[in-house]
Amino acid sequence: MMRRLHMLRSFGLAFSLLLFAACSPSADISEVREVVGDAPVVLLSTSSCGYCRKLRNDLAGWGVDYVDIDVESKREGRRAYDLVNGRGVPILLIGDSVLHGYSPERSRDLLVAANLVSDSSSP
DSSP, rough: OOHHHHHHHHHHHHHHHHHHHHHOOOOHHHHHHHHOOOEEEEEEEOOOOOOHHHHHHHHHTTTTTOOEEETOOOOHHHHHHTTTOOSOOOOEETTEEESSSSSSSHHHHHHEEEEEESSTOOO
């Protein structure tokens, strides 16, 4: 009985998350770009975020030029954060793509796809 109740709760949580994701509005990248500018790579971050620091190090290691906008201290950072439905940092904008969270592999894949780093760069 307890196992069945646990399974039902898990299913309910998963279903709720699926509905939330389906109803979550997507970002209008043209509006975001009006706020942050047209730099190919923009990092929305905070000064105290450890994952933001790691992503800055990754971008530097890959030789990527980027614009770093603090979402706590810069008005345009907060506006862009709201426009991309931010729920945490880092948020990386690469061209028209928006990547939420720290994912060095995905970040690098998007940079390669945008021809901003070569495929032979170390991850």
